[in-house]
Amino acid sequence: xxxxxxxxxxxxxxxxxxxxxxxxxxxxxxxxxxxxxxxxxxxxxxxxxxxxxxxxxxxxxxxxxxxxxxxxxxxxxxxxxxxxxxxxxxxxxxxxxxxxxxxxxxxxxxxxxxxxxxxxxxxxxxxxxxxxxxxxxxxxxxxxxxxxxxxxxxxxxxxxxxxxxxxxxxxxxxxxxxxxxxxxxxxxxxxxxxxxxxxxxxxxxxxxxxxxxxxxxxxxxxxxxxxxxxxxxxxxxxxxxxxxxxxxxxxxxxxxxxxxxxxxxxxxxxxxxxxxxxxxxxxxxxxxxxxxxxxxxxxxxxxxxxxxxxxxxxxxxxxxxxxxxxxxxxxxxxxxxxxxxxxxxxxxxxxxxxxxxxxxxxxxxxxxxxxxxxxxxxxxxxxxxxxxxxxxxxxxxxxxxxxxxxxxxxxxxxxxxxxxxxxxxxxxxxxxxxxxxxxxxxxxxxxxxxxxxxxxxxxxxxxxxxxxxxxxxxxxxxxxxxxxxxxxxxxxxxxxxxxxxxxxxxxxxxxxxxxxxxxxxxxxxxxxxxxxxxxxxxxxxxxxx
Numbered sequence: 001x002x003x004x005x006x007x008x009x010x011x012x013x014x015x016x017x018x019x020x021x022x023x024x025x026x027x028x029x030x031x032x033x034x035x036x037x038x039x040x041x042x043x044x045x046x047x048x049x050x051x052x053x054x055x056x057x058x059x060x061x062x063x064x065x066x067x068x069x070x071x072x073x074x075x076x077x078x079x080x081x082x083x084x085x086x087x088x089x090x091x092x093x094x095x096x097x098x099x100x101x102x103x104x105x106x107x108x109x110x111x112x113x114x115x116x117x118x119x120x121x122x123x124x125x126x127x128x129x130x131x132x133x134x135x136x137x138x139x140x141x142x143x144x145x146x147x148x149x150x151x152x153x154x155x156x157x158x159x160x161x162x163x164x165x166x167x168x169x170x171x172x173x174x175x176x177x178x179x180x181x182x183x184x185x186x187x188x189x190x191x192x193x194x195x196x197x198x199x200x201x202x203x204x205x206x207x208x209x210x211x212x213x214x215x216x217x218x219x220x221x222x223x224x225x226x227x228x229x230x231x232x233x234x235x236x237x238x239x240x241x242x243x244x245x246x247x248x249x250x251x252x253x254x255x256x257x258x259x260x261x262x263x264x265x266x267x268x269x270x271x272x273x274x275x276x277x278x279x280x281x282x283x284x285x286x287x288x289x290x291x292x293x294x295x296x297x298x299x300x301x302x303x304x305x306x307x308x309x310x311x312x313x314x315x316x317x318x319x320x321x322x323x324x325x326x327x328x329x330x331x332x333x334x335x336x337x338x339x340x341x342x343x344x345x346x347x348x349x350x351x352x353x354x355x356x357x358x359x360x361x362x363x364x365x366x367x368x369x370x371x372x373x374x375x376x377x378x379x380x381x382x383x384x385x386x387x388x389x390x391x392x393x394x395x396x397x398x399x400x401x402x403x404x405x406x407x408x409x410x411x412x413x414x415x416x417x418x419x420x421x422x423x424x425x426x427x428x429x430x431x432x433x434x435x436x437x438x439x440x441x442x443x444x445x446x447x448x449x450x451x452x453x454x455x456x457x458x459x460x461x462x463x464x465x466x467x468x469x470x471x472x473x474x475x476x477x478x479x480x481x482x483x484x485x486x487x488x489x490x491x492x493x494x495x496x497x498x499x500x501x502x503x504x505x506x507x508x509x510x511x512x513x514x515x516x517x518x519x520x521x522x523x524x525x526x527x528x529x530x531x532x533x534x535x536x537x538x539x540x541x542x543x544x545x
Contacts, residue, residue: 010064016041017055017062020048070106072114075099080111085123087111136251139176141319143334147176148217149256150199150228152191153263158273161188161297167275168300170263171195172308173203173220175213176255177332179317180325181308182213186301193232193391197348200236204344206336213312213329215336219243221253232350232391239347240339259311267307271295342407346400349388355402356385363387363399363411370397370411380408446474 016037023029034045041048055062076099079090091107094100100107111120118133125132153170166188173183183203187195206214220242222228229246237244250257268274273294295303313326320328339347356363358380362371365387371377377399384402395416399408452461475482 013041013051013064014062017051018060020052021055021060024052070102070110072110073099076107076110077115080115080120081123085120131249139254141177144175144177144329144332145215145217145334145336146219148173148182148203148220149176149253150174150196150220150222151253151256151260152225152227153260155268155300156275157268157271157300158275158294159188159297159300160291160294165291165294166297168297169195170304171199172256172259173199174256174259175217175325175329176221178325178328179255179259179320180213180312180329181259184304184308186304188297191227193227193230193350194393196227196233197236197350197390200233201344201348204240204339205341206338207341211312212326215338216240217242219245221245221247221256223247223250223253235350236348240344262311263307267303271300271303345398346388346405346407349398350391351386351388354386356387358383358385362414363397365397366394368394369414371414372409372411374409376408377411 020029020033020037023033031045034048038045038048051062054064076090076094079094080087083089083093087108088104091100091104102110116133118130121129121133123129150171150173153172155168155170157167158165159168169187169189169191171185171187171191172181174181183199183201185191185195185199185202202210204214204216206212220237222233222244224246227233229244234244247253264276269276272289311325313324316322316324323331356365358377360381362369362377363385364370380401385408386400386402386405388398388400389396395413397411399411400406401408450463452463454460
């Protein structure tokens with residue numbers, strides 16, 4: 001065929017050949033008919049005759065010979081993996097070794113034809129690149145409280161907290177069916193297990209203060225953060241009968257990730273001090289304005305809580321059929337499983353051991369005494385109690401009777417440190433941390449072996465920047481003593497140490513017999529150890545040297 005535009009597909013060509021065979025059987029196949037078919041198909045008469053001959057060889061069915069195709073070999077795929085999907089570098093390496101006989105443009109076409117985009121992306125980014133091209137099934141919305149999702153959100157907003165500037169972190173739990181934010185807690189630092197437990201309590205409770213959203217869900221999807229998979233969160237979820245599902249990819253908890261994006265775009269990005277704005281240099285912007293213009297901690301918390309209420313009660317979503325999360329929650333008549341505030345408080349606190357003994361001075365816990373003026377503590381002296389506490393909160397403890405787990409009351413830490421003592425301890429810890437950081441940096445510099453920069457193909461020249469005095473000083477600072485090079489055990493001196501003998505050294509081996517050497521002749525030359533002869537005048541007189 002002369003051009004691709006004039007080629008017919010396989011079925012059409014088979015129909016033409018079948019008609020030509022029928023005309024031949026009837027004796028009506030002439031050269032004129034062949035010319036007409038060749039003109040309509042854009043080929044020659046010889047090509048039409050080859051079609052008929054091919055059909056005769058395959059029982060009257062036109063069967064074209066398959067075209068030879070160059071396949072992407074295992075060596076080519078391996079070279080692409082070595083060069084992280086860089087086609088040009090892989091092709092050059094294969095061509096230097098003589099393992100490829102196609103042009104570079106053909107090689108790129110082979111890669112595009114035989115390798116899927118996800119397979120090629122895995123060469124460059126590993127399994128993360130492959131996940132980006134995977135097909136994902138859409139998860140049904142289900143029923144309310146059938147599944148919750150929890151996550152942290154870094155606000156990236158600079159906020160004034162006393163004399164410090166902090167970036168609050170938001171921990172929230174959302175219902176996957178109605179997109180409702182059931183629980184939310186804010187911390188001025190990286191959240192820990194106490195933030196997760198506080199969020200869980202806020203999400204489960206349903207009353208006038210917490211709203212209609214809540215109850216005990218069937219499961220919660222969380223990521224692999226230590227605060228979510230830790231002992232405190234796991235103990236609380238097991239006590240409440242909640243299944244904890246740990247996911248590895250953000251899209252596996254898409255509801256909470258979508259709410260994170262909505263909170264960032266509709267609330268946080270408009271706050272003063274937000275550092276997520278791009279700049280001309282491609283880096284995140286930093287707030288460099290006056291500190292007085294930043295939000296205070298109380299103002300930030302109030303804005304976030306107000307936005308949560310607007311999201312749950314006013315924001316309509318197409319995924320919910322134009323309804324708000326509150327309307328979707330109320331339209332779902334699935335029964336809810338509630339729990340009392342006292343029982344929830346008990347299950348969402350951490351405990352360390354089965355019991356503690358109450359002493360006249362109070363309750364001893366982690367090298368500190370806890371006490372209260374209430375009468376129940378005096379009545380429990382000598383008895384066993386169980387302590388429950390919020391992680392990282394040492395100021396108060398919740399006391400339960402060890403026999404029947406009955407709640408008794410709350411005890412407080414005695415002899416609390418003064419603000420001056422706290423500041424002094426913080427300054428001392430900061431000095432220790434800074435000193436340790438300087439020591440680590442100094443050690444890294446000492447361990448780093450440096451070489452001179454070169455612009456030619458020469459062996460690397462090490463730079464010996466450490467002097468003898470600096471090495472002695474560093475060893476003294478580290479408390480390291482080098483071993484003495486003098487041997488520790490020497491033989492006892494003998495009388496022969498103080499004498500000098502010119503006799504030849506006697507070896508331990510027996511003397512070998514002397515060999516009979518021939519007498520010297522004139523051909524041996526002069527003795528090299530003999531003094532040079534004195535020069536004389538031709539007439540026999542000595543000359544001055």
